[in-house]
């Protein structure tokens with residue numbers, strides 16, 4: 025059992041009348057990379073800022089490395105924040121930005137320079153130490169912001185949407201760099217993002233938030249395979265899961281979907297006969313059947329929109345609700361084609377009318 029590096033217990037945060045965090049508890053093991061993810065306004069930045077001490081919580085308790093820091097000011101919490109805005113000093117060189125925290129602690133200039141050179145090696149900034157932030161690309165500025173955090177040897181790294189200002193290709197590269205750095209340093213990292221792909225690809229442990237509460241937490245694949253409710257099911261995975269209302273059949277082991285062709289699908293859990301449920305079908309689990317392929321439970325549909333990226337084809341069917349399908353082949357499909365889809369019963373997700381996964 026690993027040591028707990030960060031523990032948030034029963035955190036409440038009110039901004040005036042607004043209840044931004046509602047009794048949130050979270051334990052983070054040493055050495056893990058945790059992503060806080062959720063739609064804009066769900067409270068993830070507030071939680072991160074509370075951990076850093078930049079927000080005063082209304083009630084609850086925070087420990088970092090077994091020390092109660094609930095009332096400790098940010099500077100003394102020994103955590104390093106990396107922001108989207110980089111927050112670099114524009115009038116200072118890269119070297120001075122990197123070593124600012126050492127210099128204010130009284131470290132002498134030659135020693136600080138040596139530390140800056142070491143960090144530059146780790147973060148790919150060698151040769152740039154005497155430049156000013158305005159002379160750097162977005163990715164390089166982000167590396168300086170990370171280097172400045174690393175040089176302090178903090179107890180935890182806290183990232184607040186650090187890659188939002190970068191273009192898509194650079195974001196993918198920086199994702200890998202940040203994760204590799206985390207591993208090399210044996211760090212404990214908490215990373216806020218609204219991008220579930222970023223969360224899923226970078227983190228060991230993903231915390232999905234909505235409206236100031238934690239909806240579910242677990243490994244990326246736990247969340248993907250077994251979302252506890254319709255919100256998490258729809259939030260994790262891209263393209264998003266399809267949802268179709270359905271009625272459990274008399275055998276309790278199949279459902280009739282409320283689609284024009286009223287297909288019947290087997291499910292792997294017994295349902296109360298006649299109960300109304302919501303069925304979740306991931307686009308990548310819907311398999312196109314060839315015309316002569318037999319299937320006891322095919323969903324018949326008509327092709328609406330076809331979008332191909334070359335390797336992958338996204339198909340949207342006609343009708344309400346329409347279904348999205350992701351397929352690795354089928355490039356010859358066109359609007360109006362009749363198709364049949366198959367899904368294995370263990371891949372069918374079932375939620376009750378309130379959106380909770382059925383037992």
Ligand code: ADP
Nearest residue numbers: 039042044062063064065066067068069070071
């Ligand atoms: P997220 O990071 O998930 O987008 P935030 O934690 O920034 O969300 O904000 C959570 C909620 O708290 C939002 O509804 C936001 O408007 C509100 N909020 C954040 N900061 C303040 C503040 N200083 N004063 C009042 N409300 C705030």
